[in-house]
Amino acid sequence: MRILTALTLIFVFTQNSLAQNSIDSQVDRLHQYVGHWVSSEHAGTESIATFPAIRMHNTSTMNKLSMQVEVLQYQDGKYLPILTELIGYDAKSKKIIALGQNQHGVIFKGMGRFTSETKWEMQDLDMLGNFYLRVEFDFQSPTNVLLEGYDESGKSLWKTRYIKSNPKDKNIGIQLVSVHQQMLKDPEKTLRELARMGYSYVETFVYENGTFYGMSATEFRDLVEGNGIQFWGSMTFHDLPAADDWEDALEWWSKTIDDHVAAGVKYLTTSNNQLSSIKNKGELKRYSDYYNAIGKLCREKGITFAFHNHADEFKTVEGTRIYDYFLEHTDPEYVYFQADIYWMQVAGVEPIDYFKKYSDRFLSWHIKDYKELGASGEIDWMALFHHADFNPPKYMVAEVEDYSYPPMHSVQLAWEYLYHSVLK
Known part of the structure; x- marks a missing residue:
């Protein structure tokens, strides 16, 4: 038998035979950020609290060319919006462009690109042209991304780990x-x-x-x-x-x-x-x-x-x-x-x-x-x-x-x- x-x-x-395929285009690399994400308990762990400090919903638009980002923070027993962004790939500049607004009403423009399949950098300026923030994204797996924000001198201001949590x-x-x-x-x-x-x-x-x-x-x-x-x-x-x-x-x-x-x-x-x-x-x-x-x-x-x-x-x-x-x-x-x-x-x-x-x-x-x-x-x-x-x-x-x-x-x-x- x-x-x-x-x-x-x-x-x-x-x-x-197909194991060597890679994510080559900026558009496809950006698409890794689509989905529902929650922050881990702290940047050094993947553990998730019962009520994560941050929830983020990234919705693909324009046939995957861009995404709408909404970030919510847990405050006083409920989730309140603290950031909204439109992030997309610009075919002329060959850059990833972001236009966002935080909960304080500040609007900023970001520009950057993926330097590899998993590394993404963005430089943000406010609408007066002043330095606002530099953010590095490290996709440590398809469902695990570490974000770190830097000031103009290159000093780290914060780290946040997001874990994908699709429904x-x-x-x-x-x-x-x-x-x-x-x-x-x-x-x-x-x-x-x-x-x-x-x-x-x-x-x-x-x-x-x-x-x-x-x-x-x-x-x-x-x-x-x-x-x-x-x-x-x-x-x-x-x-x-x-x-x-x-x-x-x-x-x-x-x-x-x-x-x-x-x-x-x-x-x-x-x-x-x-x-x-x-x-x-x-x-x-x-x-x-x-x-x-x-x-x-x-x-x-x-x-x-x-x-x-x-x-x-x-x-x-x-x-x-x-x-x-x-x-x-x-x-x-x-x-x-x-x-x-x-x-x-x-x-x-x-x-x-x-x-x-x-x-x-x-x-x-x-x-x-x-x-x-x-x-x-x-x-x-x-x-x-x-x-x-x-x-x-x-x-x-x-x-x-x-x-x-x-x-x-x-x-x-x-x-x-x-x-x-x-x-x-």
Whole structure:
């Protein structure tokens, strides 16, 4: 019996081959500052107080060319505005320009630029041309930025650390294959970053011999939850067994399901890379029976099972599309489906047709594009999420497999696109 590994190898190769992408333009570097931020207890720590001294809301405008900044300070039991700014990239001067006003009514103009992906400097003058402030920004991670203000002589006046704290109210998940190398290197830091970006839960794909990223089910669950996120979904693989290996395969699934139950997982998915070799409907029936058996085990143990598609599922066998056969010949009580929108697009089928016809069979969507979400313009996400004949499923999982930027920046853009542009 063989555990399915081809997809894992493909994903790992993709991550490795694209790991050198960088954030090159001033506009993209500036966009790192977009989002909801709160100040840490002091500049030397990332710990957040119950009522942070500062809250900052940075809203992207003008197709990411600029942002509106609002800074609020906690005073006498409420948050009061102390600063507002418009910050943008000026195409003529090739500089980042800011126009702001503080709570004392002073209006100032700032000018500067990023000297690297993570270092940003701004020189501020008041409207009489007098020196106002020099500020240095140090993005120590995508969700952690240290600000330091200097007077005209170069003396440090203050330091403030901002930690990103995007909202989680729209229940957006992330497939961890999107940040696979980062998870292998430092799972705790990666999970903390994803939680701060606004992701509500994670979906894994690396279950092996009872472990997740080398940790037991309970260890991994505690690590995830300890970093402000939930472990709700998992994708794992086991090939269709030969007839004499059927019981062994179901025993493997039984143990696998037990491990996922211990981890607190709500749903378990699988996919298959053998489908292109199917020759007849008899083989399709064996697959359907296999998924029914797995789904029944999941139901008995309190979690939900779903089948995840790629493109091969939309090929035909004896005049019948494989995906259609699975939908018609698996038991709705035991087998749901996780639609990978991108692979449906690649296969040349219309996802809307499936969601209209089988509206109660889809537990989850994998929300993936040809690059970062929304970048290709080839998938009509608004039509999918706001269709009159069906609702989006319970679990919406963002996934990025091809990158224009470092993976952590790309998954932040995916969350922003879903949160601000699609999930109205």
